[in-house]
Amino acid sequence: MTVTEDPAAAEVAPEREIGKARRRKEDARLITGRTTWTDNMVLPGMLHLAVVRSPVAHGKITNVDVSAALEAPGVVAVYTGRDLADEQGSIPCAWPVTADMVNPGHPSIAVEEVNHVGEAVAVIVARSRSAAADAIELVDVDYDLLPPVLDMEQAVKGEADLCHDHIESNTAYHFVFDAGEAGTGGDTEQAFADADVVVSRRFVNQRLIPAFMEPRSVVVQPQGDNFTMWSATQIPHVLRVMLAMVTGVPEHKLRVVAPDVGGGFGGKLQVNPEEVIALLIARRLGKPVKWTETRSESLMAAHHGRDQIQYIDVASDREGNVKGLRVRILADMGAYLRLITPGVPALGAFMFPGIYKFPAYRFECDGIFTNKVPTDAYRGAGRPEATFAVERIMDELAVELGMDPLELRRKNWIQAQEFPFTTVAGLEYDSGDYDAATQQALELLGYQELREEQRRRRESNDPVQLGIGFSTFTEMCGLAPSRVLGSLSYGAGGWETASIRMLPTGKVEVVTGSTPHGQGHETAWSQLVADQLGVPFEDVEVLHGDTAVSHKGMDTYGSRSLVVGGTAVVKAADKVIEKARKVAAHLLEANEDDLEFSAGKFTVRGTPGTALSIQEIALAVFAAHNYPEDIEPSIDADATFDPVNFSFPHGTHVCAMEVDTETGFVKIRKYACVDDVGTIVNPLIVEGQVHGGLAQGIAQALYEEAVYDADGNLTTGTFVDYLVPSAADLPHFDTGNTVHVAPGNPIGAKGVGEAGCIASTPAVVNAALDAVRHLGVRDIRMPLTPERVWRAIHQGGDGGDRATAGTNAYGGASTESTAGVSTPASSLGGDL
Amino acid sequence: MTQVSMRVDGVTYTDEVEPRTLLVHHLREALGKVGTVVGCDTSNCGACTVHLDGQAVKSCTVFAVQADGAEVTTIEGIGSAGDLHPVQKAFHEMHGLQCGYCTPGMIMASIDLLKENPNPSETEVREGIEGNLCRCTGYQNIVRAVQQAAGEMAGRSDTLGAQA
Numbered sequence: 001m002t003v004t005e006d007p008a009a010a011e012v013a014p015e016r017e018i019g020k021a022r023r024r025k026e027d028a029r030l031i032t033g034r035t036t037w038t039d040n041m042v043l044p045g046m047l048h049l050a051v052v053r054s055p056v057a058h059g060k061i062t063n064v065d066v067s068a069a070l071e072a073p074g075v076v077a078v079y080t081g082r083d084l085a086d087e088q089g090s091i092p093c094a095w096p097v098t099a100d101m102v103n104p105g106h107p108s109i110a111v112e113e114v115n116h117v118g119e120a121v122a123v124i125v126a127r128s129r130s131a132a133a134d135a136i137e138l139v140d141v142d143y144d145l146l147p148p149v150l151d152m153e154q155a156v157k158g159e160a161d162l163c164h165d166h167i168e169s170n171t172a173y174h175f176v177f178d179a180g181e182a183g184t185g186g187d188t189e190q191a192f193a194d195a196d197v198v199v200s201r202r203f204v205n206q207r208l209i210p211a212f213m214e215p216r217s218v219v220v221q222p223q224g225d226n227f228t229m230w231s232a233t234q235i236p237h238v239l240r241v242m243l244a245m246v247t248g249v250p251e252h253k254l255r256v257v258a259p260d261v262g263g264g265f266g267g268k269l270q271v272n273p274e275e276v277i278a279l280l281i282a283r284r285l286g287k288p289v290k291w292t293e294t295r296s297e298s299l300m301a302a303h304h305g306r307d308q309i310q311y312i313d314v315a316s317d318r319e320g321n322v323k324g325l326r327v328r329i330l331a332d333m334g335a336y337l338r339l340i341t342p343g344v345p346a347l348g349a350f351m352f353p354g355i356y357k358f359p360a361y362r363f364e365c366d367g368i369f370t371n372k373v374p375t376d377a378y379r380g381a382g383r384p385e386a387t388f389a390v391e392r393i394m395d396e397l398a399v400e401l402g403m404d405p406l407e408l409r410r411k412n413w414i415q416a417q418e419f420p421f422t423t424v425a426g427l428e429y430d431s432g433d434y435d436a437a438t439q440q441a442l443e444l445l446g447y448q449e450l451r452e453e454q455r456r457r458r459e460s461n462d463p464v465q466l467g468i469g470f471s472t473f474t475e476m477c478g479l480a481p482s483r484v485l486g487s488l489s490y491g492a493g494g495w496e497t498a499s500i501r502m503l504p505t506g507k508v509e510v511v512t513g514s515t516p517h518g519q520g521h522e523t524a525w526s527q528l529v530a531d532q533l534g535v536p537f538e539d540v541e542v543l544h545g546d547t548a549v550s551h552k553g554m555d556t557y558g559s560r561s562l563v564v565g566g567t568a569v570v571k572a573a574d575k576v577i578e579k580a581r582k583v584a585a586h587l588l589e590a591n592e593d594d595l596e597f598s599a600g601k602f603t604v605r606g607t608p609g610t611a612l613s614i615q616e617i618a619l620a621v622f623a624a625h626n627y628p629e630d631i632e633p634s635i636d637a638d639a640t641f642d643p644v645n646f647s648f649p650h651g652t653h654v655c656a657m658e659v660d661t662e663t664g665f666v667k668i669r670k671y672a673c674v675d676d677v678g679t680i681v682n683p684l685i686v687e688g689q690v691h692g693g694l695a696q697g698i699a700q701a702l703y704e705e706a707v708y709d710a711d712g713n714l715t716t717g718t719f720v721d722y723l724v725p726s727a728a729d730l731p732h733f734d735t736g737n738t739v740h741v742a743p744g745n746p747i748g749a750k751g752v753g754e755a756g757c758i759a760s761t762p763a764v765v766n767a768a769l770d771a772v773r774h775l776g777v778r779d780i781r782m783p784l785t786p787e788r789v790w791r792a793i794h795q796g797g798d799g800g801d802r803a804t805a806g807t808n809a810y811g812g813a814s815t816e817s818t819a820g821v822s823t824p825a826s827s828l829g830g831d832l
Numbered sequence: 833m834t835q836v837s838m839r840v841d842g843v844t845y846t847d848e849v850e851p852r853t854l855l856v857h858h859l860r861e862a863l864g865k866v867g868t869v870v871g872c873d874t875s876n877c878g879a880c881t882v883h884l885d886g887q888a889v890k891s892c893t894v895f896a897v898q899a900d901g902a903e904v905t906t907i908e909g910i911g912s913a914g915d916l917h918p919v920q921k922a923f924h925e926m927h928g929l930q931c932g933y934c935t936p937g938m939i940m941a942s943i944d945l946l947k948e949n950p951n952p953s954e955t956e957v958r959e960g961i962e963g964n965l966c967r968c969t970g971y972q973n974i975v976r977a978v979q980q981a982a983g984e985m986a987g988r989s990d991t992l993g994a995q996a
Contacts, residue, residue, distance in 0.1 A: 023927070026932070027924040027929060027932070028913055029932075030929055030932030031916070031920040031932070031935055032867070032907065032908065032913060032916075032920065033865075033866075033867020033868065033908040034908075035867065035869075035932065037866070037869060037933070039869075039870075040860075040866040129857075129861070130850070211967055212933075212967060213871050213877065213933040213934050213968075214871070214931065214933040215871070262933030263933060263967050263968055295874065296873055296874075518930035518931030518932065518968050519930070520930070684927045685927070687973075688930055688973060689930075691969055691970030691972050691973065692930060692967075692968045692970045693970075694970055695969075695971070718874045718876070719872045719874055719877055719965065720876060726961075726962045726971075727961050727975065728958045730958075730970060730972075732972060
């Protein structure tokens with residue numbers, strides 16, 4: 001330990017890390033190929049799993065013959081659902097949104113019945129990946145086919161075929177939020193009865209696939225009665241708890257590691273059947289096992305997202321003052337309830353009013369079973385669906401009233417001086433300025449010039465028309481206050497935890513319960529700690545994603561990491577400082593109250609030149625030769641943060657769109673957005689998150705849809721058909737920020753992971769419609785394929801109804817009548 | 833089984849392979865070159881892109897036996913932590929990656945693009961890397977990175993400013 005006497009150095013505050021565009025610490029291994037993806041893992045004696053999957057959407061399993069597969073070279077074992085029935089339990093659903101929600105149960109391997117194409121029916125265990133894959137086709141499964149339930153609107157009618165014959169209907173739950181009943185708004189029915197204008201629409205928010213780039217992969221190593229699981233997961237901590245509950249492997253005997261994880265977007269927020277299967281088989285055989293999916297398997301069997309039919313009504317007076325909002329949605333659960341399947345639309349329930357001051361609001365949602373892969377979290381999870389509906393209906397209302405869509409929005413949105421503002425859905429919005437963000441976005445776009453060009457094209461009857469669309473949005477982030485989650489019947493809390501270990505050499509280890517998979521936690525957390533403790537950025541190492549290292553956590557989703565997990569880090573650092581203060585006072589022979597802590601050093605007020613750095617104190621308590629008698633020789637600390645409110649990022653997104661009326665081809669001319677995500681810790685990372693979100697939100701509007709045919713086959717089962725956009729399919733984005741700090745956490749951050757994805761979709765669709773409204777088009781079904789756009793312009797409707805079966809433009813079987821496409825007889829045909 | 837011999841990242845390997853073995857699986861499973869990854873099974877995503885005799889190929893569309901006698905360069909062979917290739921450096925500087933799974937293929941495709949066109953416009957970069965999918969970045973920073981690298985490789989420092 002040394003007492004430094006360098007007043008000049010002590011007085012010069014180091015540059016603050018928060019706000020600095022630090023290049024990421026994570027990159028070094030990723031750009032050189034020195035990565036630890038789960039599939040890279042090779043263990044001695046490791047066996048490989050391959051899953052035999054159902055080719056039918058709905059049927060009773062009458063026989064599974066594995067004899068030929070067992071004879072195949074390299075095959076060690078084959079397991080059917082019946083083999084594992086007694087130990088596999090049910091994939092857990094942590095969010096029973098209503099007390100009477102029906103959960104049909106979700107075996108990891110089907111035992112008696114299959115309920116979607118791609119459901120596991122048997123598992124091959126073999127010496128090599130290829131030997132396991134080769135044996136798949138040797139397993140002979142007989143099915144008694146049942147009619148598939150695919151269309152939600154059909155599924156809720158009387159006499160409908162049932163997805164599960166052991167439950168009474170296809171409805172999992174009926175969830176209602178009524179502002180009148182909740183005391184947060186007026187009587188919705190009365191508001192509509194009294195309104196001058198009512199606009200009603202039916203929107204289809206199509207089924208999407210998260211399509212993370214790294215396919216799911218899991219490796220399990222048994223060691224005595226202990227098991228270590230490596231998995232490409234967003235949620236190692238949640239997974240560990242859930243696996244213990246499902247399989248009976250005691251929690252303390254199970255370690256889960258998320259090594260480098262290649263994206264998730266909600267798609268890896270799951271307890272996957274294959275994770276359960278791998279654990280059970282490793283336990284049976286006492287050997288390490290690996291399962292890595294193919295892309296086709298991933299698209300077919302990993303959970304999907306979105307998939308709602310939305311009936312939305314807005315009430316207004318003639319001047320454009322909104323009076324009420326009424327929403328009824330059918331939300332496709334798919335065949336089973338996975339981790340938060342039912343909760344996704346319920347989370348959206350509170351976001352339909354958006355940024356507007358609706359005096360009355362009623363929301364009803366039916367969760368519907370269909371014979372498709374389950375839906376669950378996908379970037380935004382409930383909030384993009386809600387934002388799409390409200391931002392689309394505001395445009396429709398503006399058209400009805402003959403008002404400028406921005407003027408209508410401005411008339412109804414919450415004013416800057418009204419924050420904090422309690423909405424009709426009962427949420428307290430924290431901070432923001434919608435007008436400021438909008439003004440800035442219009443400038444970024446070059447709004448006036450583009451409006452002028454739109455007018456010229458309109459007047460000259462140009463075959464390429466121009467439209468401008470808006471989305472003025474907010475979202476609830478920072479999931480979440482545990483008490484609120486409890487009130488919504490969620491099965492866990494929303495806190496996050498962090499530990500800080502001060503090493504003898506002055507280096508700092510930060511353990512976080514938040515588990516990154518591309519977001520840059522290692523960099524951002526280092527910035528937080530560098531500022532808080534006054535240590536160099538390079539001296540901080542962030543540890544995560546291994547339950548043996550980071551023993552508890554709630555992981556990463558819902559734009560929560562910085563807001564909740566980052567705050568836990570800051571609070572742990574504060575505790576380190578407070579513990580170090582006692583040691584500093586002792587060593588400096590001063591009163592604690594006379595100490596100041598700044599730029600990593602304790603100084604004694606009024607005694608210039610006396611200073612002791614926190615890194616020196618770390619060494620002093622390591623040696624522990626001289627410390628106060630009433631404390632332990634450690635300045636390590638941990639903290640758990642449970643927020644009291646959500647945070648509410650907001651922003652204005654503006655899209656200018658060219659629509660070729662002769663071909664139906666749409667092209668984004670310009671895209672500008674201004675997001676308010678509170679305090680920006682790293683502007684580079686924030687901008688990157690916005691870009692990525694925009695790409696996915698725009699992709700929903702223009703390219704992506706998971707399509708099932710009338711037999712329940714996923715026809716978009718490869719990247720040839722499921723159109724994840726390439727660089728050439730996306731525009732340049734002009735992005736900006738306003739900053740209104742979040743009052744709910746000491747960082748002031750609101751969350752940025754989902755903003756772009758939530759906001760962009762309606763801006764794009766509104767822009768396309770703005771280009772062709774004068775041609776009589778009222779709606780175009782997403783994704784806006786050239787075929788749909790052309791049909792909407794030239795044949796009326798939303799372009800989605802008459803598309804040819806089997807094409808990507810055809811959304812038929814998933815949402816519409818299948819008449820004329822496939823008869824019940826043909827849907828049961830085939831020799832499967 | 834067939835014997836194949838190839839030089840990968842400067843080292844010669846001779847192995848017995850099944851004729852159906854894809855080059856990417858040979859690299860990963862036999863040679864331990866796990867920096868190169870598999871992202872799809874239809875040759876759409878480009879995550880497995882490597883250089884075969886100096887040309888970018890998707891190593892899932894090449895049989896290992898087709899690479900017999902060839903020179904293969906993977907992401908592990910173009911630079912190291914202390915001596916990064918200009919494209920690797922630019923991806924880091926421009927934040928051209930998030931989860932990093934597409935990055936090896938994206939970098940290998942970009943190097944090939946810059947060999948063909950040392951000074952590509954934004955549109956030319958977007959079209960040049962069309963065969964490589966990224967789900968995280970929205971591509972904008974990847975485009976910036978490729979242009980930045982182009983500038984550095986040409987000994988210019990003003991490329992980004994001039995073209996962004």
